[in-house]
Amino acid sequence: MKVTIFTVLCLFTLSCSLLQKPLRDEPKKTFFKIAVISDLNSSYGATTYHADVFATLKELDSLKPDLILCGGDMVAGQKASITMAQTQAMWSSFDKNVLKPIQQMKIPFGFTVGHDAAPSYLQDRKLAQEFWLSKQEQLGLQYIDNTHFPFYFSYLQNDLFFISWDAASSKVNPEVFEWMEKQLHSGVGRNAKLRVLLGHLPLYAIVASKNKAGEVLADNENTAAFFKKNGIDLYISGHQHAYYPAFSDKLRLLHTGCIGEGPRPLMGDNEPAIRAYTIIEVPRNNAKNFEYKTYIPNSNKMIELSQLPDSVVGFNGISRKDFKAKPL
Numbered sequence: 001m002k003v004t005i006f007t008v009l010c011l012f013t014l015s016c017s018l019l020q021k022p023l024r025d026e027p028k029k030t031f032f033k034i035a036v037i038s039d040l041n042s043s044y045g046a047t048t049y050h051a052d053v054f055a056t057l058k059e060l061d062s063l064k065p066d067l068i069l070c071g072g073d074m075v076a077g078q079k080a081s082i083t084m085a086q087t088q089a090m091w092s093s094f095d096k097n098v099l100k101p102i103q104q105m106k107i108p109f110g111f112t113v114g115h116d117a118a119p120s121y122l123q124d125r126k127l128a129q130e131f132w133l134s135k136q137e138q139l140g141l142q143y144i145d146n147t148h149f150p151f152y153f154s155y156l157q158n159d160l161f162f163i164s165w166d167a168a169s170s171k172v173n174p175e176v177f178e179w180m181e182k183q184l185h186s187g188v189g190r191n192a193k194l195r196v197l198l199g200h201l202p203l204y205a206i207v208a209s210k211n212k213a214g215e216v217l218a219d220n221e222n223t224a225a226f227f228k229k230n231g232i233d234l235y236i237s238g239h240q241h242a243y244y245p246a247f248s249d250k251l252r253l254l255h256t257g258c259i260g261e262g263p264r265p266l267m268g269d270n271e272p273a274i275r276a277y278t279i280i281e282v283p284r285n286n287a288k289n290f291e292y293k294t295y296i297p298n299s300n301k302m303i304e305l306s307q308l309p310d311s312v313v314g315f316n317g318i319s320r321k322d323f324k325a326k327p328l
């Protein structure tokens with residue numbers, strides 16, 4: 001068979017194109033995955049973390065979420081006897097054991113302040129502010145307004161609008177509500193596919209030890225009405241140390257489990273207390289139809305919706321199970 005230079009060139013061009021093009025197209029990602037962790041700290045002043053914190057980070061590295069959120073209490077402050085040096089050591093430990101491993105995953109990290117920056121503990125608040133300001137540009141967030149960072153700020157990820165607000169105590173300052181209303185009615189807030197609010201204290205009590213005033217947001221019914229009026233789709237909170245997906249009309253509420261010390265059982269539930277973290281799967285073509293997958297660290301087990309009570313009755317209202325939370 002006669003082989004011409006033209007034939008050789010054609011074969012060479014074809015082989016190059018085959019090498020450059022994968023044998024089959026990569027499947028398009030149909031979900032934006034958000035990992036939610038919360039309440040990582042151990043006892044007051046501790047610079048160590050529970051083994052399940054490390055197990056969770058390892059599992060997140062495998063799951064490869066698009067964003068990691070933390071519901072507060074990353075270090076164990078809020079005690080007058082803890083010195084400045086001790087608090088700085090706790091933040092250094094958080095940086096080394098939690099934040100740096102997340103940064104090595106190259107996953108953006110959002111958070112809300114908890115009792116690691118309680119308004120009534122000025123030293124804690126100042127040191128938390130100093131720590132986060134030094135990390136602000138390393139978190140991988142597309143800030144919309146970071147004027148009041150780290151206490152309250154907004155950012156946009158994949159056309160999803162996130163607000164972290166200062167709910168480290170039961171009474172949120174009026175200026176925070178005013179700021180948030182402007183954010184939600186801005187062009188970015190209105191046009192976002194989903195509006196997510198992240199704060200430490202929840203609207204309703206779901207565990208016995210926190211079933212009292214001061215452990216939830218004050219004036220919770222008016223606060224819930226504010227959320228609904230201004231288009232919040234999901235409120236993620238920490239502090240209770242128990243996983244429970246709930247809803248109130250169109251507002252969905254994610255009470256996050258803890259991965260640090262002190263998991264708590266739900267009121268009226270016979271199931272034992274467990275640590276947990278949640279993956280929120282947000283459909284790219286229908287963001288408001290998001291679902292949860294909640295895992296028990298270091299166990300290869302998920303928490304099924306059927307395992308949770310249909311409602312939890314607290315002193316300030318009823319939390320009803322979100323039946324839309326069932327994993328796909």
